[in-house]
Amino acid sequence: MTDKLHPLVTAAGREMADGKLDRREFLRVATLLGVGAGAAYSMAGLSEPAMAQGAPRKGGTLRLGMRVQDLSSPHTYSWIEATNVARQTVEYLTYTGVDNVTRPGLVEKWEASPDLKSWKISLRRDAKWRKGGRPFNADDAIWNMKRMLDPATGSSTVGLLRAFILENFELDEIDPRTQKKRVSFRLWDSNAFRKIDDFTFEINGKSSFLGIPEAMFHYPAHMLDPAEGGKFGVGSNGTGAFELVELEVGKRAVLTARKDGYWGGGPWLDRIEVIDLGDDSAAQVAALASRQVDMIYQGAIAALPAAERLPHVQVNSVDTAYTAVARVQPVKPFDDKRVRQALRHATDTEAVLKVAHRGLGKPGEHHHVAKVHPEYADVGFMRRDVAKAKALLAEAGYPNGIDTEIACRPQPDWELLAVQTMVEQWKEAGIRVKINVMPSAQYWDVWTKVPFGFTTWAHRPLGVMVLGLAYRSGAAWNESNWSNKEFDALLAEAEGYLDVERRRAVVAKLEQIMLDDGPAVVPLWRALFNYSDKKVKGYRIHPTAYIEFKEVWIEG
């Protein structure tokens, strides 16, 4: 796709040939650096996965059971449900597939400078706005990206790109609460986004960042028509395959296929109806059973057995790095690392997975790096050892065990089930834990403060990303207040390696530290799952729960 390969691609290719680089990781790196997915797959000696589900059929309506939320401000969406509706109309610049490989979307190709600070983005020329028929151009893309990075917008894209392209500055206002000047942020340089021609522009950051193509697929990064001022609703312009024709928040949304031709081939469906069934999992299964919907956005564990028994329904699932961890803060009795170790030794993660998540997923290994992460290192599976847990407790000065309390949420149902299962297991080792179930809203107020809590962590593509967010000393989301100098130093080292094998070697040490000294019990890695009618074809569940309907069709 690019004329010359990025030096890192050549280096990565050599490493792969030497057997040092995992093919999957090569694919990810090569595509991020601008090599087309097809070319990257063939360089890696793999064939690009194709969906062999027969020839698509044009026509028909698909009904999706999912919450129907307010859609008015795409750049500030905070829920996947909202983007799953808007995405059909307002597209992204790139698309990260189910295989973790990022492919072009509205962007045709990208090239990164050797230091990964400057990115040249070329747009495809055949993507047209539905209204007006004007091609999607560089001005449109730059307008959207600048708007997302404007503090007045309030987009979560800021968190992703802050270190790369934004700088802080002080406002003249005084914050009455802190008595200090308020701080805001702005683009670090006037050339941060530079238009080259109508279909080409440059993104210039102040630091290296490999994840630009993936950031362009961040869920609020929809490309809106600048003429509409950042708003979205019925009839809104878009480059996508569908048009939003009806929206009633809390009830339903209707999309119809674009008639003037869509750049990406398809769409096959004539119409998509999104029906709000609320949060009750029984209602979801009931709607599927009476064929009032053809697909459910996401399944709940409690209703899974019922859904599995419906003969016309298929359960789709994908392994993710989505989890929840029981983590402790360094206060008595957990200030002693032997007590933290005892907690891990007393846990049977395979049993927790079976009971709490019906075996869907993978058992946890107590370090927060999952098998789906490219740099995962196998440091051995920790089996349950109650005698060892007891011995460690006695050594730490608690021969009669300990009494404590864990805070958790009642929803989603598997979280509470996981806690209950672990509490039963811990009891045998003399760790007697009371469960304090609090409403989600209340839990999110105290999640970084409770001494012992069970917190959900979303899927992130890289292991080092989550380690940096959750376990680095002093990080905003370091909920366990854990601090380990050696860990911090190794983590910084690992983050600096693009080469996955070198990163893996360091990650193995990080995992060991987490097993020895860490604050967490990681019981399981969830598989994400949902349901669809067997007549729905061309659909694959995505680890981020994004749904793309342009490739989906209904079998006649």
Place this chain on the structure above:
Amino acid sequence: MARYLLRQSLNILLTLLAVTFLVFALNELTPGDVARKLLGPYATQEQVDHLFREMGLDRPLLVRYAEYVGNVLRGDLGTSVIYRQPVADVLLDRLGNTLLLAAICFAVIVPLSVALGVLAGMRERSPLDRGISVFASICASIPEFAMGVFMLAIFVVWLGVLPGTSPMRATAEWPVWMQFVLPVAVVTLYDAGYLVSMIRASMVEVMRQPFVRTAVLKGMPFHRVVTRHAMRNALITPFTVILLQLNYLVSGLVVVETLFAYPGFGRMMLEAALAKDIAVVEAGALVAVTVTMLTQLLGDLGYMKLDPRIRI
């Protein structure tokens, strides 16, 4: 009478004022931040603070409450944060749906309960009485969500003769009226179970009264004794209870509405409360309290009509 009505109206207004203030204050005390909720977990604290100020949430509680009451008095219920629509629009739509469901349920529940309660109570300890009483007790003791799931399992999953959810939109297979069957059935069974027991108990007591014995002894046919003499007296006590069901049917259907994905008032209130959408919660509270107070008023007036000895 006029004085009574005036006093009651004043009473309603005061209660409404007290309830709106309590709801406002409670919403303030419960954890969670509406700005954080709207912006999502990845927004920075500055962005959350910004929205917080923009929404005027940094002003004192009493100031915001006074402003709210002023707006309501001018007929402005505010704008919903989650539905992004004027509260009045959301409320009317959802309330309309719930009133429809409630009306159908009420129209089924009342005649059914009166008929079964009178039949059971007119001959105490007869096989008919035993049968009806056991059935009523079973219905009243199964919670709505359990009853709903049983019904779903039988009629939707197993037999496949009814739709499993009620989004109130006709589809090729399921007309709207069929979507009412299961919600109405669940509410009716649950609620009628209780009412039947109440009416039966009252009927049993009336049937033991001397005037009933007199009527029977002087040779009046039994069905006339029941319909002419016993029923009217037996319905005085349950009358208030029946009216109280209106409350339940308007603001208590949240379980059934959630289970059957019915876009009603109860589900709206639940979602608004969870999202701290205060304008919707307040408006919903206003409606719920008004309904309660009005049914009480209606109950008093009806009582007077049924029992001439009562004067207000």
